[in-house]
Amino acid sequence: MKIQLNDLVEVYTQIRQDSLDKSCSLVIFVGGDVDGICACKILTSLLHNDGVQYCIIPVANYTELETQLNDLTDPNTHNIIMLNCGGAADFTQLIRDKGLVCYVFDSQRPCLPTNIRSEYVRVVDETYIEEDLAEESDQDIESGGKRRRERRDPDKKFTTEPDASGVYFGASTAGIIYELSRKLNRGTLDMLWLWIVGLTDQLLHNKIDRGEYEAKMNFCVNEVVSNPQNIYRNPTNIQDTEDDFEIQSGQKPLNSISIEYKDLRIMLYRHWSLYESLYYSNYIASKLGIWKEPGKHRLNEILAQLGIPLQECKQQYRFMKADYKNTLKEKLSLIGSNYEIDDLFLTTCVRQYSRKRQYCAADVVYSISALIECPGILEESEHPETISLQDKWLGNFWVAHDALLNDSLLEQGVNLAIEQQKAIIQQGTALIDKKAVSPASEFRYAIINSDALTQTKFFHHPLALKKLICFIMEAYQSSRKNIKPKPMVLCIFNSQRNTYFVCGVISQMQDKNDFGWRFHEAAETVQADFRRDFFEDTYIEVRKEHFQAFIEQLIAEEI
C-alpha cells in the first residue's frame, strides 16, 4: 500500500494511538547512512515527546534485517518502521505471519511492487502519482526476462531483487519526517538542521544531482528564515556588548542556523588549513590535476594571486587573519575562472554548535559518514580484540548517532574524515597515475588487488568506496576536454573475507543506476558466489575465486 505525504499525520496519529491504547511497542529499523540516522533522530524526538515507547535497531544490510525481523518475539510489537532500508526486499510473508504492520520510509526507488500491493507493508512515497497497480503487474509479465526475474528462490527471499531499469533516489527520508513534524506544528530547529544534513548527504553521496539539491535547498532556506526559534534573524538587543562581539566576530548565537548562499565547495575548510583543504578537495584536485608537478605549481600560483602568505595558508583556517578570510571568496571566484575553476559555490547552511565551532551541513555529513565507517573502534571497551565486526559497526553507528548534535564527537569525526579524504585522494591519484583505470564500452573500471596499505582499509565500507569512485570520475572528467562521461566500477580486494567488494557509480548525466542488475546478471551467469544484500543496490561482494570470471562477464555483457 502506498502512503501519500498528505496522509502522514494520520499514520503518525494511528501509530501513537496504537501504542498508547494497547501498550504495544514500536520497533524502528535504521539503515546505516547519514540520511537514515537524521530521520531516526527527528522521529524519535517526536515519539519521545508523545511518550510512545520505541526500540531502535540499526541494521547494516538485508541479511541482518532479516535476522532481526525473525528475532522479534515480543507479542506486544505491532508496528514496525523502516528508515532508509527495506524498500527493495520482499518480506511481506514474514510481516503477515507475525501479524505486524510495517511502514517503509526508503529514499531508494523503485520500491518492489509486491510491497506496494501488500496490505501489511505501507510504503511512504512523496511523488503524488496514483499508479495503477494492475497496469504495473501487466507490465511485469509482458517484459518478463529483461525487466524482472520472476524466479524466486525460497532460500534467497531476502536478497534484493534486481530491477533492470536501475535505481534512483527520491526525497530524503529526513525531509519527509521533518515534513511530518511541521504538519504536526512541532518542527524544531534541531529537526530542521537534521533535514538539511540529510539533504546534503544525498548530494555528497551522488544520490541526487545539483539541480535537485538547489531546488530542495530553497525549501530549507524558507524554513530557516521563517523558523521563530532561529533568533539570529532577529537579534533582540544589539546594544548588548556581548551580542556586538558576536556580530563582529562572525559568531552566531548557540545552535542557530544561518544560510550561506555562496559557500565554498572546499572540503572541511572550516576545520582544516586552507592549503590542505584546497589540495585535498575533490573539485580543486581534479581540476588542477594536483597529483602531478604542474598541478601543485598551479595551486601555489593561485595562492600567490590570492595574496595569502603560505605560512597563513598552512595553519588552521580558524586562526587565519580576518582580512584574508573576508576577501577569500571574492578573490577566489575572480582568480578561479583563469584556472577553469568556476563552479565553486553552493548554497548551504551553517550551524553554531558551540562557542568554538561552526559546522556547515557538508562538514557534518563528512564527519558522520567517517564515524560510521571508521576502521577502528570508537567506543571504549574492555576487550577491544574480541569485538566482532558486527558489534564494531553497531558501536560506531551509535557514536555517529550521538555525534549529530554533539560538538566534541563531531570534531572527532572531522579528524577521521580528514584522514579518509587524504586516503581517497592518495588512492585515487595512484590509480590514475598508474593508468590502472581501464575502459569498457559503457563504463570505466579499476581493480585494487591488495589491501596491505592501511589506507585501503577505508574502502571496504560502502560510503567511502563510493566517494573514491566519485573522485576518480571527477578527475577523469576534467583531465581531458570533450571526454564522454562514463559510469565507473571499482573493485577492491578484502583479504580478511577473501572477497572482492565492487561498486558502480553512474555519471551525473544519467538518472538511474542499473549496476545492481548488471552485477546480478553477470554473477548469475558465471555462477559466482556473491552477496548482494546492501540497502543501496549498487554494490556486490564476490568471492575471490570467482571474481575474474565475474568481471570478464560484466565487461562482455556490454558488447
Add this chain to the structure above:
Amino acid sequence: MYTEKSKKLVRELKTSKWLPPYNNILINEISTEITELHGKLLQSLASQNEALTVLQAGCLNRSKRSVLAYLNFRASKLETLRVENGPSIPPHYSHQLSGDEIDYFRKYSALLQEYSQKVSSHLDLTTDLMPPKDLFIEVRVKEDIGDIVLPVSGQVTFKKNTSQLVRREEVAALIRQGVLQQTN
C-alpha cells in the same frame, strides 16, 4: 619516621577504583606505633621536655586521625553501596571487606529497611533524590538481557546494541548496574 605508615594507609584509598582490600596488617602496625608513641610521650612529659612532647603528641594524633579517616571513608562507601545496589554485596566486592565491615553493612541495611517501613510501607528511600525531568528516557543496551517483565510496560526485550525509550523508574536499577546506559 612516625606517621609514614598512616600516610600510606590513607593513600591506598586513592589508588583503587572502589575500595582497596582491608589492610589489617598495616592497621595493626600503626596501632603498635601509637602505643609505642604513647609510652614515649609519658616519658618525655615526666622529663619536662616541651618540644619533644609537642612533636610526639602531634604524631600520635595524626596517626590516630588517619586510621579513623580510613575506617570512616570505607564505612560511608558501604552506605552508598547499600543505597545504589540494594541489600546484597556484589561478589567481586565482598573480598575487599573485613568481617566487621560486612557486619556493618548488614546492620545498616536492616536499619534502613526498618526505618523506611516505619515511615510508609510503600516508600523506597533509596531512589534518586532529584526529581526526574522526564517520565521516559532513552537508554542504550550494553549487554544482552533478553526478555524481562517490567511493572508498567510489561514484557520488554533488551537486545545488545539497540536503543529503547523506557520508563525511567523501571530501569533505574539496571542503569546503576551498568547494563543500560542513559543517552541524552
